[in-house]
Amino acid sequence: MRDDSDIETLIAMMARLPGLGPRSARRAVLHMIRKRGVLLSPLAETMTRVAQDARECLNCGNVGTQDICDICRDNRRNIGVICVVEGVADLWALERAGVFKGRYHVLGGTLSALDQVGPDELRIPKLSARVESEDVTEVILALNATIDGQTTAHYIADELEGRVQLSSLAQGVPIGGELDYLDEGTIGAALSARKPI
Template sequence: MTPTAVDALIDLMARLPGLGPRSARRAVLHLVRKRGPLLAPLAEAMTEVAATVRDCVTCGNIATDPHCPICADPRRANGILCVVEDVADLWAMERGAAFKGRYHVLGGTLSALDAVGPEDLGLPRLAARIDDEGITEVILALNATVDGQTTAHYIADLLANLVSVTSLAQGVPIGGELDYLDDGTISAALKARRAL
């Protein structure tokens, strides 16, 4: 029913997070219909990204130069390093515009089931950055999953004698209603309570 090239594009699009076969078909059909204003520029942008984007050699963010803009900014060298699971988490932290230090992107979490160990996450490189960059505090901004918390505990033990290790607060989000929160979130909020 459809040309082979279109089927191949649908199959590739369906592999993207959040897109299944039906969504991929709709997206590809829209792109084909908007070939001039949308498909051609998208293809050019994807070609350029494929040719120029790489991992930052320092933190693991994506960049077009060896160092990302955050690592290249001397104002961000304030001795505070925020450890995140992946680039999407780094971008989320940056959207909040509250953190003014540097990052370390792990690229995943420790997982015995998936055979992901400390070397796979570049943890030796993280420990080396502590001395090289004069880091005084490491903030662990890892997801509140079993693997995320396992990784956080491992990193805290690894860096315990080198630097101050902190983590993001966990609990009730601003605007959150208790009735909609899961038991783990309520429990974490109770444990992290503070005086008003």
């Protein structure tokens, strides 16, 4: 005989997801139970399939259901340009924008002396190997504008210097941004990267 502990366990597990606290998780679970046929059962089946099939792309580090992801297999993409990102969420954000038509390389984090994360703990050696083995002409460093992100970008730039053209994303005031609401680092980067009009 089952008791309500399974429901409480589901709520507790949902509350551990990013962006959901205990209250939001409780509401989400209650909604799924009410819509059991159209929401809960299909969700459970899909989660089971994803748990069995999800894997990291052997080439770029993206997440998919095959050894080589859809992006790496897409012949329409520019194989000469690799965009380096910290994590899969960053790759997905760039894909949602729909403006980059090259390939990606997911590092799996950033260098961090504090956390004892060195180049070998990341996919930096694999990036270097891809530059050598693939017909890469440009590497775009699309790392977060944090100290660890910038340290990682400088390390990669030093590693690849002279082997490939290097570039990074522009930084500064976002479209629709108001100066009063921006932090000093963003304002400083925008001012340093100013261009003539």
